[in-house]
Amino acid sequence: MNTRTESEELLKEYVENESLRHHCFMVAEAMEHYALLQGKEAEEVEEWWTAGLLHDLDWEKFPDEHPHKAINEILPSYDYPENVLLAIKAHAPERTGKEPESEIERYLFACDELSGFMHAVSLMRPNGFEGMKVKSVKKKLKTLKFAESIPREDIRKGAELIGKSLEDHIHTLIDVFSPK
Ligand SMILES: [Fe+2]
Numbered sequence: 003m004n005t006r007t008e009s010e011e012l013l014k015e016y017v018e019n020e021s022l023r024h025h026c027f028m029v030a031e032a033m034e035h036y037a038l039l040q041g042k043e044a045e046e047v048e049e050w051w052t053a054g055l056l057h058d059l060d061w062e063k064f065p066d067e068h069p070h071k072a073i074n075e076i077l078p079s080y081d082y083p084e085n086v087l088l089a090i091k092a093h094a095p096e097r098t099g100k101e102p103e104s105e106i107e108r109y110l111f112a113c114d115e116l117s118g119f120m121h122a123v124s125l126m127r128p129n130g131f132e133g134m135k136v137k138s139v140k141k142k143l144k145t146l147k148f149a150e151s152i153p154r155e156d157i158r159k160g161a162e163l164i165g166k167s168l169e170d171h172i173h174t175l176i177d178v179f180s181p182k
């Protein structure tokens with residue numbers, strides 16, 4: 003499979019928007035953390051990280067074709083394993099008809115919208131993720147006007163898909179995104 007540097011180069015080629023790039027790196031970080039927690043071997047850890055990094059590869063340039071353009075045209079010309087492509091396909095079931103089933107697919111689905119939401123929460127705080135509380139993230143989730151484009155239902159479904167309470171999932175991601 004491609005190295006991290008190669009995947010990062012590919013991302014830079016297709017995504018110019020800084021905040022979308024940042025989102026991709028956040029999801030990659032969350033995926034890597036969960037892969038390690040699940041005791042995955044090094045190669046699989048790389049696949050989880052890569053699926054996170056590239057899941058929105060075509061969003062900026064081909065919004066109407068997302069994620070089909072990436073999985074059918076862009077990624078196949080590089081050396082990416084099938085399970086990475088399937089995970090990317092399953093992060094947008096409403097567009098692809100592919101529901102998240104395998105572990106990598108379920109975790110990607112679970113990390114995507116919640117990472118985006120928590121990033122929005124972090125921007126409202128003077129110290130970002132530092133000292134963020136699960137309770138305040140949950141409160142923001144109930145405030146439908148806040149980050150209103152992020153579907154709450156997908157966040158709940160994600161936690162369910164990885165067999166965690168929403169509180170645990172948020173707690174884990176606060177740890178992942180807090181400054182080390
Ligand atoms: Fe997406």
Ligand SMILES: [Fe+2]
Binds near residue numbers: 025029057058114115
């Ligand atoms: Fe995303």
